[in-house]
């Protein structure tokens with residue numbers, strides 16, 4: 557039985573991971589901002605697992621290191637040191653860079669990148685002391701290809717790939733596994749909100765795809781972690797992009813410019 561702490565565990569992919577980890581017999585801590593959503597998530601998980609004792613909830617904003625530290629302390633008091641940390645909390649506000657105000661841009665970077673760094677920083681000391689542990693970072697397929705209307709999101713998620721690689725190199729000797737994953741569009745509350753804001757340029761670029769279910773994404777992630785994968789990719793297109801990115805990325809962008817009218821917004 558391990559202590560698994562999941563930021564963003566009250567919803568979407570984080571919630572689906574919590575359900576699977578509970579079913580495997582682990583203790584699970586959920587960290588997110590909204591207390592009512594956390595309580596509802598705990599209630600739902602407890603019904604499914606038939607056990608509320610193995611679920612702890614704590615409210616914090618991952619971008620605020622002090623509040624996150626308090627949440628970690630509370631979770632560790634409940635279940636002991638964190639052995640698996642999953643950084644799933646993330647936000648997206650799609651908008652063309654020229655139209656997005658600085659606060660919205662900066663907030664995405666603060667939550668998606670700094671929030672993950674804050675999370676890992678709090679989990680690492682205990683893992684290093686125990687000479688073992690697992691760090692899972694939820695990035696996005698948007699880390700692999702730059703999408704118009706997603707400058708802050710793509711930049712913050714692409715940075716996570718690099719961050720995870722540095723972490724892996726730094727911590728391998730201490731028996732700490734670092735894994736990053738790059739989900740495609742997945743049916744979650746975040747996607748439902750995001751689709752309403754997705755600019756026409758982004759819709760043209762991304763095209764029509766059937767989104768994955770959060771359960772399927774979570775299953776793929778846990779199976780990849782069990783196999784010791786350092787990166788987990790989803791579907792043929794994103795997997796090929798991940799490995800052949802330097803060649804394929806310019807081709808994807810060339811195809812976009814061929815298809816898109818010069819002033820996509822005017823059309």
Ligand SMILES: NC(=O)c1ccc[n+]([C@@H]2O[C@H](COP(=O)([O-])OP(=O)(O)OC[C@H]3O[C@@H](n4cnc5c(N)ncnc54)[C@H](OP(=O)(O)O)[C@@H]3O)[C@@H](O)[C@H]2O)c1
Pocket residue numbers: 563564565566567568569570587588589590591593616617618619643644645646647648667671694695696697698738739740741742743744745746747
């Ligand atoms: N859905 C997709 O299509 C998709 C695709 C690729 C990658 N992803 C990534 O997967 C991760 C999970 O996304 P999701 O789709 O599952 O989203 P979701 O259903 O909206 O869940 C997001 C979770 O993060 C929490 N959260 C958001 N901001 C936070 C903050 N500042 N501090 C602490 N917790 C915070 C939310 O709770 P509170 O609001 O209560 O804080 C919620 O629990 C994100 O990193 C996202 O970028 C999603």
